[in-house]
Amino acid sequence: MLKDILTPALIFVGLGVLMGALLAVATKVFHVEKNEKAEEIAACLPGANCGGCGYTGCAALAEAIANGEAKVNSCTVGGAEAANKIAAIMGVEAEAAVRMRAEVMCTGNHTNAIKKYKYMGVHDCVAASKLGGGDKVCPNGCIGLGTCAAHCPFGAIVIENGIARVDHKKCRGCGVCVTFCPKNVIKLVPYDKDVWVGCSSVDKGVKIKSYCEVGCIACRICEKNCPAGAITVNDNVARIDYSKCINCGLCAEKCPRKIIETVGRQEKLREEKK
């Protein structure tokens, strides 16, 4: 009776101890040196693995920073906060990292941009762009099927009425959407600048008017009114030089077609929808 209980108990204790000893020895024998700095740095990074820094993920960037291959402010998502923490670990001064955010340089939605055909294919901008450059007549317009939104690691992009919109509160400026947009209408702008041009079309004004109500007609009113000389009209579309922009918002007010967007106007739109 006692033997029936004791034998299995002893055998299992023996088996357990044996396995435990084996694993204990294995941890010593198979010990792998880890870069402690890399682990500390990885803890400071956001951990979204967005790939905005050019490395495969946060762990890869942490290793690169620890080995001195990447700068401490390489993570645009973590911004200055992460850069400072990492700089403290690495024992160097952090250069100021400019926080960026993505903006869609197109405002032609279902109602104000004309389409050349009805797209019924795979729900993906890249697929649609292969079919004659997308369904919009405008060769540079947002296709609006949300490939950017699908790839955004922070859920900051929404499709409203056939056009991608960036929620500037959620956007961390990783730039993943920029790489996925087949029409290159998403650009990174400095986070603290309010204005951006909501058009990318390089067609002439007359032609743009025929297919889009919100296309830049290159009237140069913004260029003339900008007190800082930050806006230039090249290739029939206005472009803002953010190093000169003083954030006055005059261009958005003066634009006759209201295509220079501001963060304030976007927020108003969003609130009206609610």
Place this chain on the structure above:
Amino acid sequence: MSNIFLIMFGAILTENFIFSRFYGCCPFLGVSDKPSTALGMGMAVTFVMTLSSAATYAVYYLLLEPFGLEYLKTIAFILVIASLVQFIEMFLKKYIPSLYSALGIYLPLITTNCAVLGAALVNIQDQNSFVESVVFGFSAALGFTMAITVFAGVRAKMQLSDPPKSFRGFPILLIAASLAAMAFSGFSGMKF
């Protein structure tokens, strides 16, 4: 020799672990969303199942049977397989880092996956010899890999389809899995 082939054929097709025995349904539904992850999971399962078949054979016939402890085989196998996976993980990390990063998270995930434990128990039930056990473990895992990879392909197709709202997500997944299992039941007529 023909016995070995029979075991392989049976484990891969007629008695497929997922579609016929319904072992390992959790990873089958959990990590089959992309063919690449499904293949990674399948590779890890193949690796562990082959080795654990050998290890549990030794434990059963060298330790449990002589002492008449056959009734404790389940718990003994769990103990042995779990330690074995931990050991393999450390070994790979040190000597084959490329394989370690390829198997990655899947290795600890399947520590005591029911398919791995199931293979060990079926081996005892069928009274397989050592070679037969290892072959059975390997080919059952191959069957698992095939099933999960095929199903990942089905899921990729499903993402492009437009099922009724009440079927979206998990329900349609289970329906697709049941259809695949039904298709595999066609092999069960091929008993030798």
